[in-house]
Amino acid sequence: MLEPTSLQEQLEAAREDRLRVLVVGAGIAGLTLAQLLRRDGRRPVLIERAGPDAPSGYMLALMPLVDPVLAELGLTDEYRVRSVPMDRYRIRNRRGALTREYAMGELLDAYGDYRGISRGELMAALATSGGTVAHHTTVKALRQDANEVTATFAAPEGAPEAAFDVVIAADGLHSSTRDLILAEDQVGAYDSDWGGWVVWTEADDDTDLGEELWGAGWFVGTYPVKDRLGVIVCVPRSEEPRGLAAVAAAIRREVPRAGSRMDRVLADIGDGREAYFWPLFDHRSTTWSTGRVGLVGDAAAGFLPTAGIGAGMAIESAAALARRLRDCTPDRVASVLHAHERSQRPRVEAAQQNSRQLARLMFNTGRAATVLRDTAARFVPLSAAIKPIRRLLEDRPT
Numbered sequence: 593m594l595e596p597t598s599l600q601e602q603l604e605a606a607r608e609d610r611l612r613v614l615v616v617g618a619g620i621a622g623l624t625l626a627q628l629l630r631r632d633g634r635r636p637v638l639i640e641r642a643g644p645d646a647p648s649g650y651m652l653a654l655m656p657l658v659d660p661v662l663a664e665l666g667l668t669d670e671y672r673v674r675s676v677p678m679d680r681y682r683i684r685n686r687r688g689a690l691t692r693e694y695a696m697g698e699l700l701d702a703y704g705d706y707r708g709i710s711r712g713e714l715m716a717a718l719a720t721s722g723g724t725v726a727h728h729t730t731v732k733a734l735r736q737d738a739n740e741v742t743a744t745f746a747a748p749e750g751a752p753e754a755a756f757d758v759v760i761a762a763d764g765l766h767s768s769t770r771d772l773i774l775a776e777d778q779v780g781a782y783d784s785d786w787g788g789w790v791v792w793t794e795a796d797d798d799t800d801l802g803e804e805l806w807g808a809g810w811f812v813g814t815y816p817v818k819d820r821l822g823v824i825v826c827v828p829r830s831e832e833p834r835g836l837a838a839v840a841a842a843i844r845r846e847v848p849r850a851g852s853r854m855d856r857v858l859a860d861i862g863d864g865r866e867a868y869f870w871p872l873f874d875h876r877s878t879t880w881s882t883g884r885v886g887l888v889g890d891a892a893a894g895f896l897p898t899a900g901i902g903a904g905m906a907i908e909s910a911a912a913l914a915r916r917l918r919d920c921t922p923d924r925v926a927s928v929l930h931a932h933e934r935s936q937r938p939r940v941e942a943a944q945q946n947s948r949q950l951a952r953l954m955f956n957t958g959r960a961a962t963v964l965r966d967t968a969a970r971f972v973p974l975s976a977a978i979k980p981i982r983r984l985l986e987d988r989p990t
């Protein structure tokens with residue numbers, strides 16, 4: 593478990609570090625980076641805007657990209673205990689009929705594990721070896737000169753300032769730290785104009801099955817994690833005011849029979865249970881660093897959930913950055929951040945592009961387009977659909 597620790601205490605501990613590092617955001621990328629640096633004997637300052645009791649979030653399917661990083665952190669067993677294998681992936685069409693079932697496990701076996709885990713369980717696994725974090729803390733301003741970067745914090749103890757050799761913004765898709773270093777026209781976005789309610793429901797016997805229902809004007813995805821099933825119901829954002837219960841009821845009327853899992857899930861989620869609506873868009877920064885301040889994870893390139901690869905890329909990028917910072921001296925920070933961007937950015941943007949393409953396929957409103965899509969989905973082998981991801985797996989950074 594992470595140990596909530598004041599910013600001042602963390603600053604004291606980091607004072608003598610060879611490279612003074614500030615990590616903003618204790619999410620998937622930020623925590624991975626901090627834990628890898630700590631394993632090297634460093635004491636990065638880790639701050640997080642949310643409190644320790646923030647909701648544990650949504651379900652994640654994790655590509656084998658994460659395996660070597662979790663192994664490096666000594667967390668392979670912990671990860672496996674907290675997750676389930678996702679060996680099968682099934683698509684149903686707009687009428688509820690089976691389009692195709694794919695053997696995901698077999699397809700990805702050569703590269704490692706493909707597993708389902710809740711964000712909360714992943715965060716708990718990453719926190720296994722402990723470490724400090726200052727909650728309710730963020731950065732309000734950054735000032736750089738040739739020798740250091742000074743951060744002004746907003747923290748429970750006031751608004752202290754502190755100097756660092758490098759600041760890494762790992763504060764996610766809506767990164768406000770990114771806004772401190774990049775102009776508005778340096779951050780692009782792809783907006784699907786759709787959004788999705790995420791809800792939890794009980795597990796079923798198919799604990800290794802991810803199943804999706806691809807409709808015209810709606811999409812339902814169900815993904816197993818340990819002891820639960822995560823569900824996302826996506827619609828154009830203009831439909832959000834109707835509410836999840838009404839949308840689920842309408843889907844049931846349109847598709848009365850869609851297999852035992854979908855029938856049960858669509859009935860369950862109409863009961864007013866807690867649901868969070870995620871707008872589905874992404875961001876892409878034109879540059880990943882300015883001087884001594886770098887971006888990692890969704891802050892650099894945010895992800896739609898459609899290819900199930902954003903968290904995997906965030907972990908991979910955090911580990912690649914940690915490796916570069918390992919031997920970095922304060923005078924080389926800017927060039928090390930550039931080198932990281934040069935090697936990692938093409939991989940991240942290829943995965944992001946794949947997510948955008950899948951969004952165009954999954955989030956479809958026109959009947960003619962969905963008929964075409966359903967027909968194509970029957971004949972396109974999964975190996976072809978996820979070719980860009982397989983390429984990333986074949987060509988992993990060492």
Ligand SMILES: Cc1cc2nc3c(=O)[nH]c(=O)nc-3n(C[C@H](O)[C@H](O)[C@H](O)COP(=O)(O)OP(=O)(O)OC[C@H]3O[C@@H](n4cnc5c(N)ncnc54)[C@H](O)[C@@H]3O)c2cc1C
Pocket residue numbers: 616617618619620621622639640641642650651652653654655729730731762763764765766767768769790824870888889890891894895896897899900901902903904905906
């Ligand atoms: C519904 C949904 C489903 C998804 N499914 C998958 C999937 O199946 N597989 C997959 O690989 N990816 C998936 N993703 C994408 C994945 O979750 C993200 O790509 C990943 O979380 C990015 O990690 P990150 O560390 O960059 O950002 P985050 O995990 O979002 O972490 C950012 C952290 O920074 C904190 N923070 C924010 N602002 C500040 C601030 N100003 N100061 C300090 N702290 C701050 C936040 O509280 C948070 O803890 C999904 C995303 C969503 C929304």
